[in-house]
Amino acid sequence: MADIDQVTESILEKIDSEGFKQEGAYNLRYNGYALCHGDTQHIKIKRKEDRQGIDVYISGETKGEQVHIPVVVAASGITDQVYNDFYVEEGAQVTIVAGCGIHNSGCNDSRHDGIHTFHIGPNANVRYEEKHYGEGEGTGAKILNPVTKIIMEKDSVFTLDTAQIKGVDSTKRETEVEMGEGAKLFVVEKLMTHDKQSAVSNMDIYLNGAGSSAQITSRSVARGESSQTFHPKAIGNALCHAHIQCDSIIMDKAQVCSIPEIDAKHVDAAIIHEAAIGRINSEQLIKLNTFGLSEEEAEAVIIENFLA
Amino acid sequence: MADIDQVTESILEKIDSEGFKQEGAYNLRYNGYALCHGDTQHIKIKRKEDRQGIDVYISGETKGEQVHIPVVVAASGITDQVYNDFYVEEGAQVTIVAGCGIHNSGCNDSRHDGIHTFHIGPNANVRYEEKHYGEGEGTGAKILNPVTKIIMEKDSVFTLDTAQIKGVDSTKRETEVEMGEGAKLFVVEKLMTHDKQSAVSNMDIYLNGAGSSAQITSRSVARGESSQTFHPKAIGNALCHAHIQCDSIIMDKAQVCSIPEIDAKHVDAAIIHEAAIGRINSEQLIKLNTFGLSEEEAEAVIIENFLA
Structure with a gap:
């Protein structure tokens, strides 16, 4: 068992709401290196040879297992760029718990760029959770720029559950999803x-396969002088359904810009989006x-309920 | 009375659903020149000295009058660029019926670019109607690229009612609205x-004044191999309300892209948008x-009901 310090x-x-333990399939990345890692019979994690990052192989036998791959950056002035690839075989059922927390007590910026690619086999069902968090009394910024690419084969299901809790000074999220036949x-x-x-969150969803469907829900709260930009985009290239819903609460001197784009390139593409920005409901207040x-x-x- | 040919x-x-007559305030532009024009006691139309177009002065005494300013391009190979400015005084109530029809029976493109600027005084109430239409057996394209700028002073009301009926090969519409306090x-x-x-229709609406509000409704039908792009944008810089609704019916091999952008830069900006693209409701069919x-x-x- 690797020693893990208090911070x-x-x-x-x-960042790991399921609770991180050094058991099952896991990989803890700490200040730019793998502090500890474990495999299971069905899930193998291999360190990449050519660059930073891991390859995670999830066999079709996997049913209900979890993989935990948290990242902690606890030093000031680090830029940690890491490439993680996930190969999920046909029929696998798995939950992947990622997430990144930065503790920056210095005056230099600390930054983590996680570039994740998911290859989701037919009929596989993947839940991916990712929490982002920053803390530390330093003046250096906490920066997170995740890039997520998901390739979904026939009848696969992918649930992407991301949350930026607090303390992240700057984030630019790029997400691209290619959906095959019947994928959800x-x-x-x-x-x-x-x-x-x-x-900033940009998301491009290509509904390429007949019967594919996407449900995107974005909820945000902007306080202080912060600014947020959402640009989810659903491109319907086949018989498909997509529904995008963005709701934002704006407070103080914050700014929110929401640009959901729906792009129907097929007569049987049915795409809906809705977005609303406003202040806290005064009746509720x-x-x-x-x-009392x-x-x-x-x-x-x-706010807690809105983001729950 | 000027002679008007059958075409x-x-x-x-x-293009003029109210019925064009050579009476009241009117200006008929034909193949790049003013064929006939008339003023009233309250509404004066003056030809511009420095470039193509007219200045329309609408006095505060105007209550319920109409101004008709249709444009007809009946020749092949014409590019007609015209600048029309409207000065609407405080308290005026007026309906402006514009519109452009192109008859192109030749092989060269015919094009009309109407650049319209509206200066709307306090408490004025303006309804602006604009129909676009193309016809003719020629192979030359019928092109319409309108640019509309509207500056709304305190408590003014502006209704912009535009329709592209049929026959327009290519259109790029740019609309910009600056809204003062209480403007609707x-x-x-x-x-x-x-x-x-x-x-393509781009629309930027700046809700700058406290209590300003905007209601944008866009309805479209795309048939054949046609393509449409909507990009309405509401920028809330004050206590304001905006609601954007885009609905499109897609048929055949057409493509529709809808990108309503809502940009709240003030805590009291409440902005909602909704958009839907889909094929004709099969239950209705x-x-x-x-x-029978x-x-x-x-x-x-x-379709007729949807666009009614």
Whole structure:
């Protein structure tokens, strides 16, 4: 068992809601190297030879197992770029718990760029969770720029559940999904920005296969002087269904820009999007005030529920 | 009274649903020059000295009058670029009926670019109608690229009602609206494309004044191999409300891309958009079939109602 220090333990608690343990299939990346790792009968993790990162092989026998691959950056001035590839065989059922936490107590920027590619075999069902978090009293920025590419084969199911909890100064998220026949995608994106943080999320979903469907839900809260830009894009190239929904709460002097693009290139593509930006519902605030909560407490409750 | 030939008469019927007559305030532009024009006590139309186009002065006394300013291009190979400016005084109530029809029986492209600027005084209420239409057995394209700028002062109301009926091979529409305190904007955009036609509509609405509001409704039908792109954008810089709704019916091998952008830069900006692209409702088709309508007749009825 590798020794894990207290800062890292505390960050792991934030970014791995299932609870990180050194058992089953796991890989803990710490300040740019693999601190510890484990395989199982069905899931093998191999370090890449040619560059930073791992290849994760998930066999078709996998049913209900979890893979934990958290990343912790605890030094100031590090730029950690890592390439992780996931090969999920036909019929596998797996939950992948990723996530990155940065503790920056220095004056230099700390940055992690996770470039993830998922090859999802036919009928496989994958749940991918990713939490982003920053902390530390330093003036150096905490920067996270994830790139996610998902290639979905026939009748596969992929659930992408991402959350940026707090403390991330700057993030630029690029997501691209190619969907085969009958493939089903569920995306839930949750984002909270505060102070002078900025967040950009671009997502291109290609519904190429007949019967493919995508459900994208984005919820965000922008506080302070932070700014957010969402640009989810659904391209319907076949008989398909897509529904994009973006809801944002804007507070203080924050700015939110939402640009959901729907692009129907096939007569049987049915695509819907909805987006709304507004301040906290004042009726909800008043109701909670009457229950004795202060303005601040009431706001906190509403935001927590909105992002729950 | 100027003589109006039969082709022009027939085009005027298509583009001026109120009925064009040589009375009241009017200006008929034909093949790049003003064929006839008239003023009223409250509405004066002056030809520009420095370039093609007219200045239309609408006094605050105007209550319920109409101004008709149709454009007909009946020659092949013409490019007609015209600048029209509208000065609407405080408290005026007026309907402006514009529109452009192209009859192209030759092999060269015919094109009209109407660049319109509206200065809307406080409390003025303006309805602006614009129909676009193309016809003619020639192989030359019928091209319309309107540019519309609207500056709305305090508590003014502007209704922008545009329709592209049929026969326009290529259109690129640019619309920009700057809204002052309490200003109200209503936009209804209707578009039908067929064959290999392409249509692009960009619309930037700046809600700068407290209490300003915008309601944008876009409805389109894309048939044949035509393509459409909508990019309405609402920028909320103050306490404001905006609602953008885009609905498109896609048929045959057509493509529709809808990118409504909502950009909240103020905590009291409340902006909503919704968009949907899909094929004709099959339940409606079946119902009409059971009433004895053929597939084609049923489609025509549904489309007509959708764009009504």
